[in-house]
Amino acid sequence: MRHSEPMRRFVRADGPEKVTGSGRYTADLTLTGQLIAKFRYAEVSHGRITKLDVSAAREVAGVLAVLTQDDVPDLRYGDAVADRTLFARDVVRFEGEVIAAVAATSAQAAQAGIDAIIVEIDELPAITDVEEALTEQSPLVHEGWADYESGWGCERNRNVASFSSISKGDAAAAMNTADHVVSSRFVADGSHALPIEPRSVVAQWEGNKVTIWTSTQVPFKARDGVCETLGLPSNRVRVIVPHLGGGFGGKCGFHFEAHIAALSRAARRPVKLVFSREEEFLAPDRRREGIVFEVTSGVMDNGDIVARTGKVVVDNGAYTADAGFFPQMASMHLAGPYKVANVHIDAHLVYTNHQPSGSVRAPTAPQACWALESHTDELAAAIGMDPVDFRLRNCVDTGDEGVVGQTYDEIGLIECIEAATGAAGYGRTELAADEAIGVAVGWWPSFPGASGAYVKLEADGSGEIITGAQECGTGSVMTLRQLAADELGMDPEDFQIVYQDTAAGPYDAGATGSQTLLNNGRAVQNASRQIAGQLRQMAADRFEASPDDIVLGDGVAMVVGTPDRSVPIAELARSSMNTELLLGHGSSAPVDTPVLRNSTCVGDMGLSAWIGPQFSCHAVRVKVDRDTGVARVVSVHAAHDSGTIINPIAARGQIEGGVVMGIGQALSEGTQYDERGAQRNAALLEYKLQTAADIPPIHTKFVEVFTNDAGPNGAKGVAEAPNVATAAAIANAISKVVGAPVRQLPMTAERVWEHSVGNGEVAS
């Protein structure tokens, strides 16, 4: 597939406003008469509210509205499990839970209102150990769990909000036949999505309609959440997302839009909320989950993996948000992209009194990949095989059957391994004793879903794409211009994009699951094809030719092979004013999921069979100071099968950004809790993101394998996959240097040092 050249040097359509400071983000908006909102938080991880009195707050000068759960419809919401209320009712279950909200004429007045609220809470023991919470003796996070509804049909029991298992063959029997059996245990801490823009919401009512500007990745989902919790029809709630300052999953889901809409309605004024960085750490229900993994594999002397069993315990936190599918996703990743005939993995999503977990960039996958790939190096060591040879022998390739009985179409995992290890000089490079190259493989599904777009050509020949899709920085919405241009024989620069407005564009799932290009891309292609058909017909009429003989290219419609019989598209667009307007609408047709054989999945959330699976291999060179435990990444070679790459600059940006996020997760990013379940490092200085000074050279190679069941022109998703294998590859490098895997994530200097000492590598 040839792509229009301008996009090969892609300058994003939203670029000029982003580099000049004229682009508006939600916090940049100010409406006449706007009030400022503040929340009162639980501040304890678990407790019973014995007194909540807001009467004094209502008397504070400048305060125009104070709300608690008594002031909104009393219902529980949540897609996976309806376990949440807008404001805490009776019990608080994590420190960042909202108890009350105030809107006032200034931030100071709002804070005075918050301070005047009387809250008394009888603190209860915080349930913080996810494995203890799984036991029958554990106290319950939700006493009333059995009365909750689960829209996704989650398998639930006590503190388990969702259980899932995958099973194929007879793992126990096969394990008995193995020459070597290796068991490993790994514990990954939770972490944060941490977009640099703290979230902001502005709401304004006019009559019985409300407009909400919000920094969400999922405008339609945010709208639906407002409609559900405040009892409004969809067409009376309009959600607009100004420029979005990053999300990484942290801004998926429905968060605080309803609180601000309700405040605005009560105060009869526009209301604005802007989070502080600390609130951004503590209050959203989308942080990356902590997980405990146990995995056992049986291998033969020849290197074949014959059986794998595992147990996964995922920290759900206090409410389920969208984490209902995490057990199945984590199981798939603990099983891995391998040919294993006998598999049994049980996975539990368990309530605790931590901040709720939710989809952050490739949820569960980096942690599970880190555990599995560390374990894989242990398997290779057990039989004395090189870990890369071991992977080449066991990884799935085109036509192979994977862990749940899906037979893969054209895939490029083996090529990824060869590309990454080859470029990194794996096995060929002399390394100092304190350096090693670690290798890991990863995978990630593509998510098909409903998505729509309109395309129109104006009388002057300029085009507009009106899409429901959401841009979170990845550039995938920006890339839609290229798809329309390719269909219409125009230049991407000829198109403007209207997006991030639920009243303008058709439905789309949002900037989630790397799905934008996959699904909305098809919708834009379909809409553009309708206009292409109109243009061909108009040109055919003019030249008395068949529409099939009209080609669109370089801004003209031409009878094939006869340049003198051509007309500028702009001229056809002008004449469309006298005939039929050039309007197209498109929708992505759902794709059938692949058939599975020989396997069963309990608690199936539809994630066992993967459409357009993406594969990757990362080879990372790491230097470890064994005296201090400090590990430093020297270089990264990342090879990805993300199908056809439509926009190389944007795709490279996703790999590099994902790799750097992965380095952070590997070495420094992890939430630390105190014994009462409160976060101890809810500030950027303590949480430690990677800075410019930390960045190694990152080399990206795309293995472009064409897959039929993928998105436009064979494209798969690209934004989440690079996050998957990075921590794992770093772990395997560290393990080579210090002599054993570090079994906790992040692999901080302290933890690496302890392992180093534990292995007698360094005199203590």
Add this chain to the structure above:
Amino acid sequence: MSEIYELRVNGVDYPVTADANRNLSGVLRDELGLTGTKEGCDDCECGACMVLLDGQPINSCSYLAAQAQGREISTVEGLMDRDEMHPLQTNILECGGVQCGFCTPGMLMSAHALLERTPEPSLEEIKVGLSGNLCRCTGYGTIFEAVAAASKVEKVEP
């Protein structure tokens, strides 16, 4: 207590009426309408609020606006020369160094200060020069390339 004073931003004098304890980023954004300067933390930790004060990069979230009186404040809004983008702006776009764009204004101001004092920075100098600006999207590499490319553009110009 409100104070009345003047701030000079991007070569323009603005009258300001604001509490003495207001920070510079807040006054730039809320009083002067210059929202190009972003706020990611209010605690000197992210660099989204980076502006130049007499050419020196500072975190404007942690600087009292009143103390900037009589000094030259430069923000992202002043980077363009009439309708011409600054080479840093064109290069960061062409290199793919802008994704969500929230860190971009602060990055550009840090990079601008770096190129003013070090017209031909090494990669190490670029990394150090940008180490006060967090970016969660790009992984930084494309931004380094943009700064290097812009430094060459600035060099060939007289």
